[in-house]
Each structure stands twice: as structure tokens, then as C-alpha cells.
Amino acid sequence: MESRIDHIALVSLFERARLNTELDGSAQAHLNSCHLCRGRLDWMQVSAGLGVRELSYDPPQPVMEAVLRLGRDSSRLKQLRNAVVALVTFDSFKQLAPAGIRSTEASSRQMTFETHGVEIGVLMRLSEDRKLSLAGQVLDKLSGPIQDPAARVDLVIEGDHIMTSSLSPWGEFVFSDVPKAQYGLQVYVLDRMLQIPSLPSIDEQRSPG
Amino acid sequence: MQYGVRAVRDRTDAELIQECLDGHSEAWDFLVHRYSRLIYSIPFKWGLQREDAKEIYQSVWLDCFQELHSLRDINRLQAWLVRIAIRKCYRFSTNKRSRPEDVEIVETDHASEDPSEGLIARLDREQLIRMSIAKLTERCQQVIKALFFEDPFPGYATIAARLGLSSNSIGFTRDRCLERLGKLLEELGYEH
Numbered sequence: 001m002e003s004r005i006d007h008i009a010l011v012s013l014f015e016r017a018r019l020n021t022e023l024d025g026s027a028q029a030h031l032n033s034c035h036l037c038r039g040r041l042d043w044m045q046v047s048a049g050l051g052v053r054e055l056s057y058d059p060p061q062p063v064m065e066a067v068l069r070l071g072r073d074s075s076r077l078k079q080l081r082n083a084v085v086a087l088v089t090f091d092s093f094k095q096l097a098p099a100g101i102r103s104t105e106a107s108s109r110q111m112t113f114e115t116h117g118v119e120i121g122v123l124m125r126l127s128e129d130r131k132l133s134l135a136g137q138v139l140d141k142l143s144g145p146i147q148d149p150a151a152r153v154d155l156v157i158e159g160d161h162i163m164t165s166s167l168s169p170w171g172e173f174v175f176s177d178v179p180k181a182q183y184g185l186q187v188y189v190l191d192r193m194l195q196i197p198s199l200p201s202i203d204e205q206r207s208p209g
Numbered sequence: 210m211q212y213g214v215r216a217v218r219d220r221t222d223a224e225l226i227q228e229c230l231d232g233h234s235e236a237w238d239f240l241v242h243r244y245s246r247l248i249y250s251i252p253f254k255w256g257l258q259r260e261d262a263k264e265i266y267q268s269v270w271l272d273c274f275q276e277l278h279s280l281r282d283i284n285r286l287q288a289w290l291v292r293i294a295i296r297k298c299y300r301f302s303t304n305k306r307s308r309p310e311d312v313e314i315v316e317t318d319h320a321s322e323d324p325s326e327g328l329i330a331r332l333d334r335e336q337l338i339r340m341s342i343a344k345l346t347e348r349c350q351q352v353i354k355a356l357f358f359e360d361p362f363p364g365y366a367t368i369a370a371r372l373g374l375s376s377n378s379i380g381f382t383r384d385r386c387l388e389r390l391g392k393l394l395e396e397l398g399y400e401h
Contacts (some may be wrong), residue, residue, distance in 0.1 A: 010387040018357060043394050044399035046334050052360035057246040067270040071229060071237025081230055083278040150218050158298050159289065161272045186275065
């Protein structure tokens with residue numbers, strides 16, 4: 001095992017990394033064979049690479065304050081604590097829709113999700129240029145449209161919230177011409193967040209009737 | 210338990226997330242500060258401008274906030290944040306080029322790949338350095354920041370004067386701080 005005294009002095013590694021000084025011949029030879037010293041030089045070089053830019057990576061104060069305010073938003077926190085997953089109760093690919101709304105269109109799929117007395121209807125359509133449109137409606141099963149002017153629906157891919165739609169007075173939302181991908185929906189309404197973690201694909205094979 | 214009994218900087222991400230959900234805004238503040246520079250640096254490394262960086266930064270944290278309930282169980286919040294930030298950078302730069310059709314093909318896969326010759330690995334290492342520096346004493350933080358982040362290099366005499374040390378003893382202090390930083394990096398699993 002190498003003794004500690006054999007290693008290159010920290011100041012020499014620092015000066016090599018930060019000030020671009022050369023190591024002397026024996027130190028360079030040691031560096032080539034010493035994992036520990038190479039590791040030290042590596043983190044010093046990464047630190048030096050951050051350099052003066054590191055101090056510019058603080059966002060402007062108003063931006064930071066806007067982000068920090070999120071943590072003080074008690075109504076939003078309450079919604080997050082009350083997050084529930086909505087389960088599918090109807091899927092036009094798996095079962096026939098009631099007469100009158102039955103569709104034979106191969107490029108659309110209709111689904112209904114439910115949780116805690118709330119129903120989320122979703123209609124996915126694929127256009128000829130392979131763009132997806134998602135429209136839907138959020139309703140209280142007993143009383144219909146939910147009265148919440150702040151209600152909204154987020155379109156999400158793996159945690160990335162890419163679009164937001166507010167709910168109309170009739171509980172409708174729409175996302176037009178989005179790239180075809182595996183989306184989830186998050187519905188923020190009253191003190192709850194209703195989640196559809198992953199919408200089935202519109203390309204999925206239909207169940208045989 | 211009253212908030213703040215244990216030093217907040219020693220709390221894990223999972224602990225902080227749970228405390229955020231329990232309504233402790235200090236936990237959210239600390240979580241944001243822990244990864245703030247990491248997230249804000251990504252748009253610049255991606256070649257985007259300051260205005261874009263501000264928008265992406267806020268958007269990443271908004272997503273993080275909205276996903277807190279699902280992030281409680283995540284092993285590495287940092288990796289999640291980086292992935293979301295990179296996706297947003299990609300989408301942002303793609304939209305600016307007015308080629309939204311590209312998103313369909315690449316967007317989902319892009320973030321799981323190494324997007325620009327080791328960017329994610331470099332971000333990881335830079336973040337370990339930030340987190341290790343944050344664990345140093347105030348005095349050592351001053352020394353390390355002067356050594357690595359000031360341009361031009363202020364010189365040892367200046368650093369010694371700032372710390373109220375003699376020029377003779379700054380070498381010892383510098384070595385001790387470098388040594389301590391190296392140990393912290395080792396403890397946090399820094400690999401080269």
C-alpha cells in the first residue's frame with residue numbers, strides 16, 4: 001500500500017488544475033500510476049471548470065422567490081396530499097359504448113376514469129399527420145360540473161408537465177395537436193388532485209368484439 | 210417533533226419531500242437551494258439564453274412541486290430533476306427552431322441518453338462538489354470559493370487577509386480545506 005507521503009501535494013494538484021502549472025517529472029510519473037492522485041486532480045479540475053461561472057448560476061432573486069413561494073401555498077399542498085389515482089371504468093377499445101355514442105373510427109379512443117365520486121371522460125383522436133388531440137370533461141357524478149374557477153388539467157410525460165388546460169364552466173378541457181406519446185393527466189380540482197398516471201395508447205390493439 | 214431539531218442540511222431528499230408535504234415551507238426552501246445552481250446551469254450548458262433559463266428553472270421546480278407526492282419514493286431526486294430540465298431544454302430549443310415535428314421522434318428517448326458527450330455525468334460531479342462545499346465550515350467555504358471560483362485568482366495574501374490570517378498560515382488552512390473537501394467528496398461517492 002502506498003504511504004500518504006508518497007502522494008502529490010494537494011497544492012501542486014490544485015495549481016495544476018486551477019492555474020495550469022506543470023507537474024515536475026517525478027510527480028507526473030506518480031500521477032500516471034496513482035488512482036488517488038488522479039481522483040484528486042479530477043475533482044479539482046471539475047471545480048476549476050465550474051470556475052467563475054458557478055457564481056452566475058444563481059437565478060435572479062424574483063425568479064427564486066417565485067419558486068420558493070410554491071412551498072408556502074397551503075391550498076396547493078393540500079391538493080398534493082389528497083392525490084388519488086382515477087381508475088378506468090370504460091374504454092371504447094375494450095367494450096362497446098352505449099348506443100348513440102358508438103364510434104367505429106379507428107383513430108379515436110374514448111375512456112372514462114373515476115375516483116371519489118368524480119368522473120373524467122377522455123377522448124383521444126389521432127390526426128392524419130399523427131398528431132394527437134385530447135379532449136375531455138371532469139364531472140361530479142352527482143352534481144355535474146364542479147364549481148372551481150381555479151380547476152385545471154395538466155398533460156404529463158413521466159413527471160414533465162408539458163401543457164395545462166383550465167376547465168370550462170362545463171368541466172371541459174382540451175389539448176390540441178400534441179406529439180403522439182404516452183401521456184398522463186393530473187386534474188387539480190377543489191382540494192384534490194386526481195391522477196391518471198398513464199393513458200393507454202391510441203395505437204393499442206382493440207379487444208375482439 | 211419540532212421542525213429544525215436536526216440540521217436541515219443533513220436531511221435526505223426523501224425526508225425533505227415528506228416535510229414539504231407536511232407543510233414545512235423551510236423544507237421546500239432547502240430542497241430548492243440544494244439543487245438551485247444545478248438546475249439553473251443546465252439551460253446555459255444547453256446553449257440557451259438567460260430568459261429561457263429563467264423560464265425553464267421555474268418550470269422544473271413547478272413540476273417538482275406538483276410531483277412531490279410521487280417523488281417521496283424516488284431514490285435520486287437529483288437525477289429526476291436533471292432529466293426534467295434536459296427534456297425542457299430540448300423542447301425549448303426545438304420549438305425555437307420551429308421544428309415541433311422532431312419532438313415526436315426524439316423527445317421521450319432523448320433524456321435517457323447522454324445528450325452531449327457526458328453532460329449528465331458532468332452535472333452529477335459538479336453537484337457533488339457543490340454539496341460537499343456546502344458541508345464545509347464557513348471559513349473553508351470561503352477558501353474553496355476563492356481558490357476555484359474567483360477570476361482572476363485573488364492570490365494567497367488576499368485570501369489570508371480576508372480570513373484574518375497571516376500569509377504564513379494560509380497554506381496550512383488551504384491544505385486542510387482541500388483535504389476536507391476531498392474526504393467529503395469521497396463520502397458522497399464521487400467517482401472519476
